[in-house]
Amino acid sequence: MDLLANLALGASVALSGENLLYCLIGSLLGTLIGVLPGVGPVATIAMLLPITFTLQPIGALIMLAGIYYGAQYGGSTTAILVNLPGEASSIVTCLDGHTMARQGRAGPALAIAAIGSFVAGCFATLVVAVVSAPLVSLARAFGPAEYFALMTLGLVLSVVLARGSPLKAIGMILFGGLLSLVGTDVHTGAERLTFGTKALAGGFDFVPVAMGVFGLSEIISNLEKGEGRPQERLADKVHGLMPTMADLKASTPAIMRGTLLGTVLGVLPGASSMIASFASYTLEKKIAKDPSRFGQGAIEGVAGPESANNAGAQTSFIPMLTLGIPSNSVMALMIGAMMIQGIVPGPQVMEKQPALFWGVIVSMWVGNAMLVIINLPLIGVWVRLLDVPYRLLFPAILLLCAIGVYSLNNEPSQVLLTAAAGLLGYFFLKIGCEPAPFLLGFVLGDMMEENLRRAMQISRGDPIAMISSPICAVLLGASALLILSMILPMIARGREKLVED
Amino acid sequence: MVQIRSPQDFVAGLFFLAAGAFALYGMADLRMGTAMRMGPAYIPSLISWGLIVTGAVIAVRALVFSGPRLERWALTPLLLICGGTAAFGLIIPQLGLFLASVAITAVVSFGSKGMPLRQIAVLGLALGAAAVGLFGGLLGLPMRLWPW
Numbered sequence: 020m021d022l023l024a025n026l027a028l029g030a031s032v033a034l035s036g037e038n039l040l041y042c043l044i045g046s047l048l049g050t051l052i053g054v055l056p057g058v059g060p061v062a063t064i065a066m067l068l069p070i071t072f073t074l075q076p077i078g079a080l081i082m083l084a085g086i087y088y089g090a091q092y093g094g095s096t097t098a099i100l101v102n103l104p105g106e107a108s109s110i111v112t113c114l115d116g117h118t119m120a121r122q123g124r125a126g127p128a129l130a131i132a133a134i135g136s137f138v139a140g141c142f143a144t145l146v147v148a149v150v151s152a153p154l155v156s157l158a159r160a161f162g163p164a165e166y167f168a169l170m171t172l173g174l175v176l177s178v179v180l181a182r183g184s185p186l187k188a189i190g191m192i193l194f195g196g197l198l199s200l201v202g203t204d205v206h207t208g209a210e211r212l213t214f215g216t217k218a219l220a221g222g223f224d225f226v227p228v229a230m231g232v233f234g235l236s237e238i239i240s241n242l243e244k245g246e247g248r249p250q251e252r253l254a255d256k257v258h259g260l261m262p263t264m265a266d267l268k269a270s271t272p273a274i275m276r277g278t279l280l281g282t283v284l285g286v287l288p289g290a291s292s293m294i295a296s297f298a299s300y301t302l303e304k305k306i307a308k309d310p311s312r313f314g315q316g317a318i319e320g321v322a323g324p325e326s327a328n329n330a331g332a333q334t335s336f337i338p339m340l341t342l343g344i345p346s347n348s349v350m351a352l353m354i355g356a357m358m359i360q361g362i363v364p365g366p367q368v369m370e371k372q373p374a375l376f377w378g379v380i381v382s383m384w385v386g387n388a389m390l391v392i393i394n395l396p397l398i399g400v401w402v403r404l405l406d407v408p409y410r411l412l413f414p415a416i417l418l419l420c421a422i423g424v425y426s427l428n429n430e431p432s433q434v435l436l437t438a439a440a441g442l443l444g445y446f447f448l449k450i451g452c453e454p455a456p457f458l459l460g461f462v463l464g465d466m467m468e469e470n471l472r473r474a475m476q477i478s479r480g481d482p483i484a485m486i487s488s489p490i491c492a493v494l495l496g497a498s499a500l501l502i503l504s505m506i507l508p509m510i511a512r513g514r515e516k517l518v519e520d
Numbered sequence: 521m522v523q524i525r526s527p528q529d530f531v532a533g534l535f536f537l538a539a540g541a542f543a544l545y546g547m548a549d550l551r552m553g554t555a556m557r558m559g560p561a562y563i564p565s566l567i568s569w570g571l572i573v574t575g576a577v578i579a580v581r582a583l584v585f586s587g588p589r590l591e592r593w594a595l596t597p598l599l600l601i602c603g604g605t606a607a608f609g610l611i612i613p614q615l616g617l618f619l620a621s622v623a624i625t626a627v628v629s630f631g632s633k634g635m636p637l638r639q640i641a642v643l644g645l646a647l648g649a650a651a652v653g654l655f656g657g658l659l660g661l662p663m664r665l666w667p668w
Contacts, residue, residue, distance in 0.1 A: 072661070073659065073660065184529070184578075187578060189574050190532065190536040194539055197568065200567070207560045211564060238601055239594065239601050240594075243594035414625040414644075417628055421605055425663065429662065431609040431613050438605040449593060450528050468563045471558075476556060
C-alpha cells in the first residue's frame with residue numbers, strides 16, 4: 020500500500036521530537052493570539068509568520084499549520100465565551116454557543132467544539148491523504164488553460180457562495196485582481212499602474228494588504244463600537260467541561276454531518292471554512308425535530324458548524340498542496356510562507372519533497388490531537404486573557420501586526436501600505452462590501468493572467484481552442500452554469516420588485 | 521425624479537466605476553497586444569472594463585432598489601490606528617524597534633477615551649521592552665532595535 024508507506028514516512032517526520040515541539044508551539048501560540056477578540060486566523064498567521072523564518076521548511080510549515088488550527092480553535096473559544104467572533108466562520112458558533120455559555124453551560128459547549136473539531140480533523144486529514152496522490156497525477160495533465168479554468172470556477176463559486184450582493188462580490192474580485200497586476204509585468208518588463216513610483220514596481224505584497232484589510236479595519240470597527248467588550252464576566256462560569264450523555268447523544272450525528280459537509284466544501288476553491296459552518300448550521304436547523312431550539316442554546320448548533328469549520332480548514336489544503344492554488348486567504352499566506360522557504364507550491368512538491376508533503380499532512384492530525392489534549396485543560400488560562408481590557412489589548416495586537424509586516428523584508432513602505440490597506444478595509448466595511456472576494460481576486464489575479472496568457476499563446480489566440488480540452492470544458496461549463504443559475508433568479512426577482520414598487 | 525435609494529450600493533458602484541476608469545487612464549500609453557501575444561495592458565484593461573460595467577450596474581440598481589444608508593465614519597480611531605501604524609513604519613528604520621513600539625502604542629492609545637497618560641506611558645514602555653526581548657533577543661530577527 021502506497022498510502023500506508025506515505026503516511027508512515029509522514030509520521031516519522033511529524034512525530035520527531037523537534038517537529039512535535041514546533042507543532043505544539045504553533046498550536047499554543049495560535050490559540051493564544053486567536054483567542055484575542057477580533058483577531059481571525061489570517062491576522063494570526065500573518066502576525067506569527069516571522070517566528071517561522073529561522074526554521075527549516077518542514078518545521079516552519081508544521082508550525083504554521085499548528086498556528087492555523089490553534090487560531091481557529093481560539094476563535095471559537097472567544098465566540099462562545101464573549102460573543103465576539105474573531106472571524107466570519109465563528110459567527111454561527113456565537114448563536115448557540117454563547118447562549119449556552121449564558122445558561123452556565125460554557126464548559127460543555129467548549130468541550131463539544133473541541134471534540135467535534137478533533138473528529139472532523141481526523142477524518143479530513145485522512146481524506147487529504149487519500150485524495151492528494153490521485154489529484155497530483157491528475158494535475159500533471161493540467162496545462163495553463165486548465166489552471167485558468169479551475170481558478171475561474173473558484174472565483175465564480177466564491178461569488179455564488181458570498182453573503183450579500185453577488186454584484187458587489189464581482190466588483191470586489193475584479194478590484195482585487197486589478198491590484199494584483201500593479202507593478203512590473205514579467206512578460207514585457209513594462210511598469211503597470213505604478214505612476215513612476217519605485218515602491219510600486221514590485222507590486223503589492225499579500226501580507227500587508229491582508230493585514231490591513233482584515234486586521235486593522237477590524238480593530239478600528241471594534242473601537243468604533245465603543246469598548247467592544249462584554250459587560251458580563253463569563254470566565255467564572257466555566258465550571259465543568261464534561262458534556263452530559265444527552266449532549267453527546269445529540270451532538271454525535273451533528274458532528275458526523277458537519278464533518279462530511281465541511282470536508283466537501285473545503286476542497287472547493289473559493290469556498291472557505293466560513294461557508295462550511297454556515298451550511299452546517301442551516302442543515303442542522305432544517306433537519307432538527309424542533310428548529311425553534313436553535314439560537315436558544317442547542318448543542319447541535321455548536322457541534323455541527325465547529326466540525327464543518329475544522330474539516331473545511333483541513334481539506335482546503337488539498338488544492339494548495341496538489342495544485343499550488345490557494346483557495347482562500349489562509350492558504351495564500353501558506354503559499355507565501357512556502358515561497359519564503361524556497362519551495363514553489365504545485366504538483367511537483369509531492370514528488371520532489373515527499374518528506375515535507377506527508378510530514379505536513381500527518382502533522383495536521385498531530386496538531387488536532389494536541390489541541391484537544393493540551394488546550395482543553397488550558398481553557399482557564401485562555402479565558403483569563405479575555406479579562407484583559409480591550410484598551411490594553413489592541414495596542415499590543417496592532418504592534419504585533421506592524422512587526423509582522425515589517426519583518427517580512429525590513430521595508431518601511433510595507434508598513435505604510437498596511438496602514439493604507441486598513442483605510443481601504445474600513446471603506447469596504449462602510450459600503451457593505453465583503454473583503455473575502457477582494458482578497459481571493461488579489462491572490463488569484465496575477466496567477467490567472469499568467470496562465471491565460473500562456474494558454475492563449477499555445478492556442479494561437481483562439482479562445483475556442485481552450486474549450487477543446489475536456490477538463491477545461493467541464494470546469495468552464497460549470498462556471499457558466501453557476502453564473503446563469505445566479506443571474507436568472509436575480510433578474511426575475513428584480514422584475515417582481517419593480518412591479519411591487 | 522432620480523433618487524438614490526441605496527446609498528451604500530451607490531457609493532460602492534461609483535467606487536468600482538472610478539477604479540476602472542482610473543486604471544484605464546493610468547495604462548493609456550501601455551501596449552494592448554493581441555490575444556495571442558498579450559501586451560502589458562491587455563488583461564488589466566479587460567478587468568478595468570469589467571469594473572466599469574459592474575460599477576455602473578450596481579450604481580444604477582441603487583437608484584431603483586432601496587438598501588442600507590451610509591453610516592458615519594468613526595474618524596478618530598481610523599486616523600489613530602492607520603496613523604500609528606504608519607508612524608511605526610517611519611520610525612523603525614532610523615530609531616529602532618523599541619521607540620517605534622512606544623510610538624505606535626502612544627498614538628493609538630489616545631484613541632481610547634479615559635486612558636490616563638501614565639498608563640499609556642507604562643503600556644508603551646512594557647510593549648516596547650517585550651517586543652525588543654521577543655523579536656530582537658529570542659527570535660533574533662535582523663532589525664534595528666535601538667537608535668544607536
